[in-house]
Amino acid sequence: MSIPMSRATIVEQMQRMFNPRAVAVVGASATPGKLGYAVVANLKNGGFAGHVYPVNPGSAEILGYRCYKSLDEVPDDTDVAVVSIPAKGVASLVPSAGAKGIAALVVISSGFAETGEVEMQRELVALARQHNVRIVGPNIYGYYYTPQKLCATFCTPFTERGGVALTSQSGGVGMAILGYSRSRAMGVSAIVGLGNKSDVDEDDLLEYFGQDDNTDVIAMHMEDLKDGRAFFEAAQRVAKKKPIVVLKAGRTALGARAAASHTAALAGQDQVYQAAFTQAGVIRAGTLEELMDWARALQLLPDPAGENVVIITGAGGLGVLLSDACSDRGLRLMSIPPDLDKQFKECIPPFGASGNPIDITGGEPPETYRKAIMIGLQDPRVHALVLGYWHTILTPPMTFAKLAAETVQAARAQGIRKPVTVALAGDTEVEEAARYLEAAGIPAYAYAAEKAVAALAAKYQYWRHKTGAD
Amino acid sequence: MSIPMSRATIVEQMQRMFNPRAVAVVGASATPGKLGYAVVANLKNGGFAGHVYPVNPGSAEILGYRCYKSLDEVPDDTDVAVVSIPAKGVASLVPSAGAKGIAALVVISSGFAETGEVEMQRELVALARQHNVRIVGPNIYGYYYTPQKLCATFCTPFTERGGVALTSQSGGVGMAILGYSRSRAMGVSAIVGLGNKSDVDEDDLLEYFGQDDNTDVIAMHMEDLKDGRAFFEAAQRVAKKKPIVVLKAGRTALGARAAASHTAALAGQDQVYQAAFTQAGVIRAGTLEELMDWARALQLLPDPAGENVVIITGAGGLGVLLSDACSDRGLRLMSIPPDLDKQFKECIPPFGASGNPIDITGGEPPETYRKAIMIGLQDPRVHALVLGYWHTILTPPMTFAKLAAETVQAARAQGIRKPVTVALAGDTEVEEAARYLEAAGIPAYAYAAEKAVAALAAKYQYWRHKTGAD
Numbered sequence: 001m002s003i004p005m006s007r008a009t010i011v012e013q014m015q016r017m018f019n020p021r022a023v024a025v026v027g028a029s030a031t032p033g034k035l036g037y038a039v040v041a042n043l044k045n046g047g048f049a050g051h052v053y054p055v056n057p058g059s060a061e062i063l064g065y066r067c068y069k070s071l072d073e074v075p076d077d078t079d080v081a082v083v084s085i086p087a088k089g090v091a092s093l094v095p096s097a098g099a100k101g102i103a104a105l106v107v108i109s110s111g112f113a114e115t116g117e118v119e120m121q122r123e124l125v126a127l128a129r130q131h132n133v134r135i136v137g138p139n140i141y142g143y144y145y146t147p148q149k150l151c152a153t154f155c156t157p158f159t160e161r162g163g164v165a166l167t168s169q170s171g172g173v174g175m176a177i178l179g180y181s182r183s184r185a186m187g188v189s190a191i192v193g194l195g196n197k198s199d200v201d202e203d204d205l206l207e208y209f210g211q212d213d214n215t216d217v218i219a220m221h222m223e224d225l226k227d228g229r230a231f232f233e234a235a236q237r238v239a240k241k242k243p244i245v246v247l248k249a250g251r252t253a254l255g256a257r258a259a260a261s262h263t264a265a266l267a268g269q270d271q272v273y274q275a276a277f278t279q280a281g282v283i284r285a286g287t288l289e290e291l292m293d294w295a296r297a298l299q300l301l302p303d304p305a306g307e308n309v310v311i312i313t314g315a316g317g318l319g320v321l322l323s324d325a326c327s328d329r330g331l332r333l334m335s336i337p338p339d340l341d342k343q344f345k346e347c348i349p350p351f352g353a354s355g356n357p358i359d360i361t362g363g364e365p366p367e368t369y370r371k372a373i374m375i376g377l378q379d380p381r382v383h384a385l386v387l388g389y390w391h392t393i394l395t396p397p398m399t400f401a402k403l404a405a406e407t408v409q410a411a412r413a414q415g416i417r418k419p420v421t422v423a424l425a426g427d428t429e430v431e432e433a434a435r436y437l438e439a440a441g442i443p444a445y446a447y448a449a450e451k452a453v454a455a456l457a458a459k460y461q462y463w464r465h466k467t468g469a470d
Numbered sequence: 471m472s473i474p475m476s477r478a479t480i481v482e483q484m485q486r487m488f489n490p491r492a493v494a495v496v497g498a499s500a501t502p503g504k505l506g507y508a509v510v511a512n513l514k515n516g517g518f519a520g521h522v523y524p525v526n527p528g529s530a531e532i533l534g535y536r537c538y539k540s541l542d543e544v545p546d547d548t549d550v551a552v553v554s555i556p557a558k559g560v561a562s563l564v565p566s567a568g569a570k571g572i573a574a575l576v577v578i579s580s581g582f583a584e585t586g587e588v589e590m591q592r593e594l595v596a597l598a599r600q601h602n603v604r605i606v607g608p609n610i611y612g613y614y615y616t617p618q619k620l621c622a623t624f625c626t627p628f629t630e631r632g633g634v635a636l637t638s639q640s641g642g643v644g645m646a647i648l649g650y651s652r653s654r655a656m657g658v659s660a661i662v663g664l665g666n667k668s669d670v671d672e673d674d675l676l677e678y679f680g681q682d683d684n685t686d687v688i689a690m691h692m693e694d695l696k697d698g699r700a701f702f703e704a705a706q707r708v709a710k711k712k713p714i715v716v717l718k719a720g721r722t723a724l725g726a727r728a729a730a731s732h733t734a735a736l737a738g739q740d741q742v743y744q745a746a747f748t749q750a751g752v753i754r755a756g757t758l759e760e761l762m763d764w765a766r767a768l769q770l771l772p773d774p775a776g777e778n779v780v781i782i783t784g785a786g787g788l789g790v791l792l793s794d795a796c797s798d799r800g801l802r803l804m805s806i807p808p809d810l811d812k813q814f815k816e817c818i819p820p821f822g823a824s825g826n827p828i829d830i831t832g833g834e835p836p837e838t839y840r841k842a843i844m845i846g847l848q849d850p851r852v853h854a855l856v857l858g859y860w861h862t863i864l865t866p867p868m869t870f871a872k873l874a875a876e877t878v879q880a881a882r883a884q885g886i887r888k889p890v891t892v893a894l895a896g897d898t899e900v901e902e903a904a905r906y907l908e909a910a911g912i913p914a915y916a917y918a919a920e921k922a923v924a925a926l927a928a929k930y931q932y933w934r935h936k937t938g939a940d
Contacts, residue, residue, distance in 0.1 A: 033863065110833075114786075115821035154863075156897050170787020171832055172860035176895035179861070180917040183898045223790055249790040252797030261823040262786030287920040288791055316584075316732030317640020317719065320693055321758055324725030333724055351585035353731040362641055363580075390642035391649070393503065393624070425646035427626050428653045447650040450757040 007207055013134050014200075014208035016103035018145045018190065020079035021050050023152055024102070026071055026093060027084035027109075028054030030062045035084045035108060038154040039142065040065065046144075046151030046159055053078060071096040080104050082142060082152045087111030090138070091124045098131025104200070106152060107138035113196050114139050114262070125198045136200045140193030141171045147189060147214045162187010163216030164295045165209045167202065169194045169249075170262070173221045176288060185438065186296040189214045194222075203230035210238035219295035221247045221288070223259040224268060232280045239281035243298040243462040246282050247291040248273055281465030283458050290454065297443040297455035301419040303463050306383040308334035309456070311357035312372045313388030314364065314395070315425055319357030321449035322386055322423060328450075329457035333357075340379055347371040362390045369395060370403045377411040377418060384419045384460075386452050389433075391426020397433035405440035419459055421445075423452040474700075477677055483604050484670075484678035486573035488615045488660065490549035491520050493622055494572070496541055496563060497554035497579075498524030500532045505554045505578060508624035509612065510535065516614075516621030516629060523548060541566040550574050552612060552622045557581030560608070561594045568601025574670070576622060577608035583666050584609050584732070595668045606670045610663030611641045617659060617684045632657010633686030634765045635679045637672065639664045639719075640732070643691045646758060655908065656766045659684040664692075673700035680708035689765035691717045691758070693729040694738060702750045709751035713768040713932040716752050717761040718743055751935030753928050760924065767913040767925035771889040773933050776853040778804035779926070781827035782842050783858030784834065784865070785895055789827030791919035792856050792893060798920075799927035801854075803827075810849055817841040832860045839865060840873045847881040847888060854889045854930075856922050859903075861896020867903035870894075875910035889929055891915075893922040 023043060029036035036056070040063050043052045053074040054062040061067050068074050071081060071093050081102050083090055087109050097105055105128065112121035121138065128135045136143065142153030146161045158178055164186060168174040174193050181188050189212065192205060202220055209215040218238070225231045235244055250259035251270045277284050283298075285291040309331045313319040326333055333356045336344070344354045347368055353359040358376075360368050369389075376385045389400050408420055422437055422444040424430040430446040437444035445451040464470035493513060499506035506526070510533050513522045523544040524532040531537050538544050541551060541563055551572050553560055557579050567575055575598065582591035591608065598605045606613065612623030616631040628648055634656060638644040644663050651658050659682065662675060672690055679685040688708065695701045705714055720729035721740045747754050753768075755761040779801045783789040796803055803826045806814070814824045817838055823829035828846075830838050839859075846855045859870050878890055892907055892914040894900040900916040907914035915921040934940035 038863065111821070168787065170785060170790070172783075172785020172858065172895040173787040173791070175785075175861045175897065176788075176917045176919075179895070179897040179900055183901065183917070221787070223787070247791075249787065249794060252794045254797040254803055255790050255794030257825070258781075258786070258790040258793040258827050261825055261827075262790055262829060287795075287918070289918045289921070292917065311728075313642075315640060315642020315645075316728075317638065317643040317691070317693070318646075320640070320719040320725050320728040320732055321643070321717075323728040324719060324722045325757075327722030327724040351581065355727070355731055357728050357731075359732065388642065391645045393508065425642040425649070427645065427649045430649055431653065447646045447653070447762065448757070448759045449646075451759070 010204050010207045011211060013103040014204060016079040018208065019148055021077040022053055022075060022079060023048070023050065024053040024055055024071060024074045024078045024081040026055045026081050028056045028062050028067065030059050035154045039082050039084060039152065042151040042153055042157050046157035047149035048151065049149060051075070051077065071100065074100065076100060078102055080106060082106045082108065084108040087117065087120065087138065091127055094127045094131050094133055097133045102133055104134040104136055106136040106142060108140055108142055108154060110139040112138045112198065121196060121198050128199065134200050135198050137193065137195040138198060140195035141174050143190065143192040145190045158182065158188065158191065160185060160187055162189065163214070163299045164188050164219060165190040165215040166219045166295065167192045167194055167205055168221040169197065169223045170221065173288065177292060180292045184296060187299065197226050201226050203227060203234040206234035206238050210234065210242060216242060217295050217298045218242060218244045219291055220244070221249065221291060223249045223262065228276065232276050235280040235282050240466050244282045245285055245291060245294050245298065245458065246277060247285045247288060283461045293451060294455055294458040297421065298458055298462065300441050300443050301456070301459045302417040304383040304419050304460065307332045308381060308383045309386060310334050310376050310382050311386045311388065312360065312376055313357050314360055314362050314369065315388050315390035316359045318388030318390065318423055318425055318449050319359055322388055322453055323357060325450040325453035329453055331453065331457055331460060334382060337381065340381065343375050344372060347375065362392050363394065366395045366399050366403050369400060370407050373404060373407045374411065377407065377416055384456060386456060387420065387422045388449070389422060389424045389426065391430060397424065397426055397429040398436065401433035401436040405437060405442060408440070408442060419456055421452040421456045423449045480674050480677045481681060483573040484674060486549040488678065489618055491547040492523055492545060492549060493518070493520065494523040494525055494541060494544045494548045494551040496525040496551050498526045498532050498537065500529050505624040509552050509554060509622065512621040512623055512627050516627040517619035518621065519619060521547065541570065544570065546570060548572055550576060552576045552578065554578040557587065557590065557608065561597055564594070564597045564601050564603055567603045572603055574604040574606055576606040576612060578610055578612055578624060580609040582608045582668070591666060591668050598669060604670050605668050607663065607665040608668060610665035611644050613660065613662040615660045628652065628658065628661065630655060630657055632659065633684070633769045634658050634689060635660040635685040636689045636765065637662045637664055637675055638691040639667065639693045640691065643758065647762060650762045654766060657769065667696050671696050673697060673704040676704035676708050680704065680712060686712060687765050687768045688712060688714045689761055690714070691719065691761060693719045693732065698746065702746050705750040705752050710936050714752045715755055715761060715764050715768065715928065716747060717755045717758060753931045763921060764925055764928040767891065768928055768932065770908070770911050770913050771926070771929045772887040774853040774889050774930065777802045778851060778853045779856060780804050780846050780852050781856045781858065782830065782846055783827050784830055784832050784839065785858050785860035786829045788858030788860065788893055788895055788919050789829055792858055792923055793827060795920040795923035799923055801923065801927055801930060804852060807851065810851065813845050814842060817845065832862050833864065836865045836869050836873050839870060840877050843874060843877045844881065847877065847886055854926060856926060857890065857892045858919070859892060859894045859896065861900060867894065867896055867899040868906065871903035871906040875907060875912060878910070878912060889926055891922040891926045893919045
């Protein structure tokens with residue numbers, strides 16, 4: 001549908017878009033409450049260190065920035081322009097943008113294909129291509145790139161730096177991603193709205209994030225793919241070095257119908273997507289929460305060195321639920337060799353169970369958890385741990401969280417890095433314990449069992465693809 | 471495996487167990503940190519209004535309660551005895567309990583079948599049956615019954631009254647239930663540990679909770695059923711008047727193996743359980759979180775009057791995910807009749823979508839949400855609403871939460887009660903909005919889409935069984 005660009009060209013333009021020397025804001029406003037005000041305010045309040053050039057013929061200055069009458073007048077270091085003027089005026093910006101050498105127009109404005117203005121959108125993109133300008137959107141919330149403290153959006157500033165790059169076709173989903181990331185302290189490199197995806201789409205972003213040292217994990221919400229082949233080519237390459245997790249909305253007949261009316265998306269046959277995702281090594285989330293939970297866990301967890309998973313639990317009941325989840329998610333519970341079994345037996349009470357799960361039972365002091373976890377970490381035949389915690393008076397939640405984090409860190413100091421996830425059953429203090437563990441790099445889930453396994457399984461899916469074991 | 475008791479006898483003994491005039495605590499201790507201290511402290515601090523009789527030959531008084539030397543000495547109004555002495559001494563209490571007319575021994579002590587002492591457990595139960603005493607456990611955390619402020623457990627007091635009765639075979643799962651209930655303000659009538667289920671099991675509790683006016687919803691975690699026929703007979707009757715939601719652990723081969731080692735449970739063929747659950751109208755949760763989420767929602771949601779579900783959303787992207795979830799969960803999206811379509815069209819912007827989902831778009835003020843929700847509530851052809859909220863400057867989270875709650879309440883004042891659930895996409899303020907909505911009786915989920923549909927689907931499953939539509 002468009003003239004193919006070389007990967008080098010795509011990356012070079014994305015590079016400028018995510019790391020601009022200066023950002024122009026076309027449709028900037030001095031009136032709080034307007035979109036064009038919010039964009040300028042977020043650039044400023046987010047701490048962007050480059051130049052900001054508001055464009056509005058009626059203002060001299062906005063939020064302390066000198067205002068320009070038109071895009072023609074902005075200085076030549078402008079790499080990207082964020083646009084929030086009415087739809088019908090957007091195309092007229094393209095020649096000026098081309099003349100300035102602007103890499104991309106980020107079009108927040110709605111009123112294009114999603115409202116039936118398919119032709120206006122097509123013309124915008126054709127013109128942009130002529131002038132060597134990329135179009136992001138239209139009909140989006142903008143984008144964030146935390147390494148540059150760049151909040152080019154009408155939403156709220158987001159500055160929690162980290163390795164997860166997130167994209168969404170939907171603004172609502174984008175806001176859920178933003179809120180979740182902030183609430184759960186998920187470190188983010190980028191959040192990008194794609195909306196109508198008239199030009200820049202998932203494959204362009206895969207090219208950029210794939211080579212971006214600030215990005216370790218890529219998570220994408222999509223309702224369709226405009227260019228399936230380009231996506232799968234890019235995904236296949238990138239998925240060998242960074243996990244890609246996707247939430248494909250419009251999976252079902254009802255969902256596909258809703259997608260068609262939302263972003264004019266052709267959601268397509270789901271089995272075709274599924275086969276392609278599997279082949280490309282893309283991890284498919286089933287729900288919005290899974291997309292975000294898994295992205296966060298994929299960032300925190302090191303790669304395993306093999307398939308041997310061991311469950312160590314203070315609650316036998318959690319052990320059962322975690323075992324069911326391992327079976328559901330295709331994880332292998334290690335058959336514990338006799339010598340290792342002996343080691344575990346020595347640290348748990350005689351009525352505990354030393355199979356797998358290792359059930360240390362609920363009446364144990366912190367030392368029992370500590371010893372059992374350390375045995376699992378130190379034995380090279382064990383490749384990953386899932387911990388089940390049971391809140392007791394003897395080992396309260398924060399005591400457990402601290403000992404688990406300390407034990408994992410002590411192993412790291414010995415050069416041992418294994419994926420560890422935690423399910424926490426207990427009174428409300430387990431929420432604080434979960435936050436503590438996550439700050440220590442250990443994905444942890446309060447009042448839940450199966451999530452700890454699902455997150456680990458996402459890591460295994462990535463690792464198997466990367467190592468050719470899938 | 472045991473002599474069948476009449477339902478009237480079961481209910482009469484359970485009635486006394488949950489509403490005791492006096493509770494004896496055998497193995498009570500004056501030493502903080504001991505289980506037998508924690509039980510007495512929880513009875514006191516929970517606010518139990520009946521008598522508490524600590525039993526310990528070495529103490530004169532514990533926490534202000536007069537202490538008795540043996541169970542023989544406690545007053546005759548003792549309806550239940552909580553036992554935390556070593557396992558081998560438990561059976562010797564039974565004749566005294568029988569002589570006192572005690573209805574049940576709640577045996578916290580472990581060291582029975584779960585550690586191989588199968589015969590000791592069998593003898594305990596046989597003796598108890600002779601003396602007309604029921605055994606709860608052994609190997610449990612105890613139980614709660616909030617209408618009596620009864621916290622007969624070594625865990626923490628729980629006094630948030632409400633209509634959900636929860637049972638768990640596992641102590642760890644029980645603590646997760648406790649923490650979740652407190653954190654999410656789920657009103658609870660009872661929490662009961664079942665452990666080894668040597669005698670009292672799920673069917674006994676179904677008989678009691680089925681006729682208990684303080685209980686509206688029954689949620690059960692189980693690893694096996696000791697008496698499948700009794701369970702399904704009770705479930706079939708009770709599920710016609712109260713929702714029963716079950717998390718059956720040990721579904722898979724790995725899980726079943728873990729269950730056998732945990733509570734000596736014979737987890738059994740899962741397809742047999744599944745068929746029986748379906749026939750009995752039992753709602754089956756797939757995860758621990760679903761068990762609790764659904765129990766909470768089942769308590770809050772009124773019954774629908776038919777199958778017509780309408781999604782009203784400010785975010786088209788949420789609409790797509792909610793539609794997928796309706797398809798997955800077997801809910802029917804209503805085909806909107808032309809006259810109703812006209813009404814919706816009049817309140818949403820021209821580029822919104824008036825199919826189903828109704829997409830009011832993100833740029834709308836609170837009034838648009840309010841009008842669209844009211845149209846859905848007032849039209850008798852619409853039977854349930856799923857709302858998708860998108861955080862915007864025009865309609866911030868708490869503004870939305872308040873208008874949604876007001877609109878539902880205004881409809882109630884007109885005699886209209888329909889199930890409404892909400893998915894909230896936005897920045898961290900949506901967490902407060904979710905709590906507000908739930909306090910107003912509307913299940914709401916922050917940073918999530920599909921959960922709002924899954925909860926509604928649980929209600930539909932109950933309603934279809936009750937009305938014979940399944």
